Amino acid sequence: MTAPLLEARNLSRTFRVGGLRSRGTLHAVDDADFAIGAGEIVALVGESGSGKSTIARLLAQVYRPTGGEIRFEGTSLADLRSRRDVLRYRAAVPMVFQDPFSSLNPAYPVSHGILRGLKLHRPDIAPGDRRAEAIRVLTAVGLAPADQVLHRYPYELSGGQRQRVGFAQALAYRPKVILADEPVSMLDISIRIGLLNVMTSLRDERGVSLLYITHDIASARYVADRMMVMYAGRIVEAGPVDQVLGDPLHPYTQLLVAAVPDPRAELAVTAEMTKGEPPKVIDPGPGCRFADRCPLVRDVCRTTTPPLLELRPGVEVACHVAADNAGRAEDSIAAAG
Template identity: 85%
Template structure:
């Protein structure tokens, strides 16, 4: 197997909350292990507050990790020292934000943002060629004729067009991985499919990998090759998207599938069975964070944090019950590999 393009090893981000005398730690992301390979779309799904956007910001270097390491093309990001190295990484792993209305500067035209990015990240593009390059990437994301779009201001465009411009700006840097944080959640349902098709075309035609962050498992199934499910700061299940959704092993994943029924999925947990509030991630104690909502929970679930184990080829699950059902008891637990 080839090495992953982007990889997280024990990635953790803790925020300090409270006053000087009563400080606590909010565990937004805890011990996340995952990899994104070249030419694939990986969906990261979970409910609000699960830590999905924090992972994107860690990968984009908006936040530094509290612990753990991020590897890009086999090199740790902690080893980036010079401004040129940081700019090179930001060009290779750009981010498309959730809100298309605030991610563009209303005082400048579409061309301004793309050309400015080219000046910063693509010194190989001559000044006289930057306008042509801007039109090329606009055409690649379905905004044509591009010559009529580059001179427009954001207020002259629809929400879907603005979000396509976000992808065009990222594409202008010749990226290897695009971090797409809920890119269609603020758009009308009727135009979401167009943006999802843009994402698949970037993978198929441009060879770009994507981390697609969403709470919508239906759209994740439509575009993704693999899926990671996150709950309360931890990745609880990952694998090929059809395997994860067709035969979910973690009770939380089953709860997500139950919310969008799949007639092919065999579920042990339903929305009626999983009751209670999401867990607090401030100063969490050892144990499975889904235990208080899980009807299958056992004593070990409340005292021991389940590791992410490979229970089947390419399928990783963090669940004591699922591990036992797969014949992987506590004595035979082997952490899952990071190169899936």
């Protein structure tokens, strides 16, 4: 990875939940460390409720971190004081939401959102040139004829077309990193591939980086350069997508990979791996949050939270068992040498 554009250090976010007599703290994100470099797609995968969307909203400044910090191009977001600086950051790191219909105002044509965004975030474009810029970004995401799409209302477009409009709105700001939160999950399978290709073209042709949030392992493998696996608010494995999916080290990642339908393979998900209660994220105690579902659990897993360690070149894993196995492998190599 090149020098990071967007970086999180010990990023955490908690929420107070409960009533007057019983209150607790929900740990949505705990001590997340990651970076996104220039011109790469990083997939963030995990089950629903694992904290993926919370990370996106932290990066988009919808939520404020409870702990840790976010840095963009080396500058902490806590140092962004003026409205101009905040607008500049939000233009550089826009978000594309999961629901393509609710993210567009049904009372206005497509042109409204794009032209309004250009007026707010692109003062370098003269008012008379904004329409041409809107046509350019619509064409870039595969919406043609763009001049006709510009005047259509959201209800006149398909789900795939509406989501492309969302990417066009983000592209109009000249972004450096796009936060794409489940952008294809509400689309038919037959049209998902087209939108995934839009994402790869933004990376390859325009150098835009993307944080692609998904629970779909297959689409992550298709578009991503690197992958982060999240479970119960913690990142448990991260690295190049081929290594993470080709030979996963964390038991949870192994479960995700084994659950991907493959008619040619035998059923790999065992009852031992799928049993157990959902992870406790309200006032969780120490230890690995996957322990109750893990077939390899040890006593240390229930008492000590595993740190995220580099167990292979570029691959980080938070697992006591995987770390122990990696240490034994290194000892064997050293003994053989």
